[in-house]
Amino acid sequence: MNSKAYEELLLRDYRNRQKRMLRIRQLHRRIFLFILTVVLVLLLTVSYHAILSEATAKDKNISYKYYTSIEIQYGDSLWSLAKEYAGEEYASAEDYVHEVMQINHLREENLIAGQYLIIPYYSNIFK
Secondary structure, three states: OOHHHHHHHHHHHHHHHHHHHHHHHHHHHHHHHHHHHHHHHHHHHHHHHHHHHHHHHHHOOOOEEEEEEEEOOOOOOHHHHHHHHOOOOOOOHHHHHHHHHHHOOOOOOOOOOOOEEEEEEEEOOOO
16 A cells, blocks of 8 residues: 555544544534523423412411410300401311310310410411
8 A cells, every 4th residue: 555545544534533523522512402401491490480489479368376365354255265366277166265275274165254365366467
């Protein structure tokens, strides 16, 4: 084989390697762009849902639970207190009465005028 033919063979081999490397770099770039696109789409989706859920959370009324001490008046009962202080946060007046009894360590529902009870209530105002 003469030197000219050998040089052409080496040059062709070099060009083929360069084309192969270029194709590999292009493939890597496409894979990188695809992954970047998927990550950006996921990030935008999560951000959109976070903003949407925050917007709906702001629309809801937030209630805060507080406790206060009241003096029992003649004729008061746990059930009348439940009608006055239990809000929609309680499933029933019975649940409210049960909670008041637990808080105050009452064994029965009888109340005495002048007695003080701690009762829970809910308010939209943060104190």
